[in-house]
Amino acid sequence: MPRTRRWGLVAFVLGILATIQTLIVNTMGFIDADTGSAFGCGHQWLTCNGQWIPTAWALTTLIEFSHRVGVPILTMLLLAVALLAGIRYRKWIEIPILAAISLFFVLLEAFLGAMAVVFEEPPAVIATHFGVSLLAFSSVLLLTVNIWRAERVRQASYEEQAALPLRSELPQRGFRLLVWLVLPYIYLEMYLGAFISSTNTGVDFRGIPIPTERINAPHFAFFLDWMHRSSALILVLWILAIFAQALNMRRQRLDLFRGSVIALVFVGLQALSGFYLVASHVTLLAFLSHVTVVTGLFGILCFLAFQTLPSVKRELTDQLTPPGSARDKRSRT
Structure with a gap:
């Protein structure tokens, strides 16, 4: 090499x-x-x-x-x-x-x-x-x-x-808006989840897939549970819309299509891990599973957004070694 x-x-x-x-x-x-x-x-x-x-x-x-x-x-x-x-x-x-x-x-x-x-x-x-x-x-x-x-x-x-x-040519404007607007949305959704975790309110959540805890449950668990699950459902639908648009662009931007497929898998795993979290009453394994999936989902959405940015094309100096040059031949010996 x-x-x-x-x-x-x-x-x-x-x-x-x-x-x-x-x-x-x-x-x-x-x-x-x-x-x-x-x-x-x-x-x-x-x-x-x-x-x-x-x-x-x-x-x-x-x-x-x-x-x-x-x-x-x-x-x-x-x-x-x-x-x-x-x-x-x-x-x-x-x-x-x-x-x-x-x-x-x-x-x-x-x-x-x-x-x-x-x-x-x-x-x-x-x-x-x-x-x-x-x-x-x-x-x-x-x-x-x-x-x-x-x-x-x-x-x-x-x-x-x-x-x-x-990166290749810019995708459609509608797709760019979808992937960039989902980032602050999922960030706020994760902030809400982290707040629920840090206040230990999640142990009071009940019901799969619909919350069933009492309206007067402690620590506003009823309202926080409905808010968190409703926003998670919106996120699932949002990523489905991203996937649908990426599917139409798969010939021109295979990177966006593959990224949207991974995002779809992660958001499905997020829902399943969330149900596991409620069913287990927030065990350590369930908690780690949920936050790990959320980390992966946020990472792939950041990748999709980054891939929609325009690329900067600059002139080269002597930063690289041209293939076949004397310097390149020396490096091979």
Whole structure:
């Protein structure tokens, strides 16, 4: 393999590792919140119960400390990806921007987590923390996907002496509106779900598929349950509409069609995991299943929206090694 291609493989593998690590950090955070382990290290940050590495290990301490250790690992991975991708793919402006956005949301997520530990922030702020964690995952996922796409077109770009776009022609305006408007909608829907979780109201939910709890159920469970399930049903219908439009464009934009199929699968799994959550009265496994599916759904919807953006086409300098050049031949020896 040419040396220049090896660096592309390194960037892509680092991106995959960063994406997996983001999911691990988020999952540990969900376990942290659901098991009440957020104060397993006390009200302290960066130390844990007054020590850098605790010597007394309760289960809550193990969960919270594992969550904290994952954040610097993720940050170092992202810094490596951002540095390498920023140098190798700087002609595709999307990639340096995505690298910066990924770092911003990961650091913001860590900051909000620290503030929640130190100040015992209310459920509304904890729900915001959950939303930021999904933005962090989606931005890292988009960064990795676009590194892969940029590597595929990198050498081919020399034939036109311009950085070929990472995306095809723009889809219909109606489709663009559908995928971009669904993002704030699902974000608010997830915020409502996170608020329900942080206030422990979900344990009072009853009935599948229609809520059956009493109207005077504690913590406004009746109203929150109806609101959450109704908005989830609207989301299912919305994604069906996205799929229908993408189906008509599958010859021109196969990427959008495939993405809409994945979104349709995820929204179906979201509904099933939501019913499982109610039936189990919010067990840890049901909770993790639900939030993991929601994370995947939000990530694929962000991908669909990103794929509708116009591509930037720039002239190349000596950033890339032209195939067959003397420098390219040296790299093969």
